[in-house]
Amino acid sequence: MIVLGIDPGYGITGYGLVWYDSGKFKPVEYGTITTSVNAPITDRLPTIYSRICGILDEYRPNVLSIEKLFYGHNQTTVIDVAQARGCVLLAAAMRGIPVREYTPMQVKQAVVGYGRAEKRQVQYMVTKILNLESIPKPDDAADALAIAICHCQNNVMESMLK
Numbered sequence: 739m740i741v742l743g744i745d746p747g748y749g750i751t752g753y754g755l756v757w758y759d760s761g762k763f764k765p766v767e768y769g770t771i772t773t774s775v776n777a778p779i780t781d782r783l784p785t786i787y788s789r790i791c792g793i794l795d796e797y798r799p800n801v802l803s804i805e806k807l808f809y810g811h812n813q814t815t816v817i818d819v820a821q822a823r824g825c826v827l828l829a830a831a832m833r834g835i836p837v838r839e840y841t842p843m844q845v846k847q848a849v850v851g852y853g854r855a856e857k858r859q860v861q862y863m864v865t866k867i868l869n870l871e872s873i874p875k876p877d878d879a880a881d882a883l884a885i886a887i888c889h890c891q892n893n894v895m896e897s898m899l900k
Contacts, residue, residue, distance in 0.1 A: 739758050739890070740755060740758075740766060740798070740799045741756050741758060743756065743883055743885035744882055746804060746819055746823040749772065750771070751771040751786055751789075752768075752878030752880070753768060753882045754879055754880075756887060763868055764868070768879045768882060770876060771786055771789040773785050773786065783821060783825050786825045787825040790825065790830075791829045794829055802836070802837045803885050803888060804837060804840075805839070805881070807823060808842060838892075846860055848887065860880070860884050861884075
């Protein structure tokens, strides 16, 4: 199974593809989609959509896992992130790729075993689980890999409960 994890954003969207089979993980590809800080959101969204479509078409993941939107204090930011997230969801839906959503706490629980783990603990475990030489950079890519790992771990748990 190939899982595409997405850490949505309108300035930086992290993505991470993970191959998973019978408890074994392998990193496939990871990175970020960046848009110009000075560009209006209407110019950023087509870039995000286009790059996600390219990733989906090239790697053909079995599922897309994405972080649920977390509302902080800035309404403008959350609206723009939601729009970027919508581009990702649309790209997956247009290709018939199932989408699974996870909260930051669920991701931390699945990767570290503790739902309130710190970012550096999650990054460390991503590195160990995927047998990487160093922590993936930037943070958004590491977060996307963690979201993909979370789906794999949850998929195992769901299978065990059936």
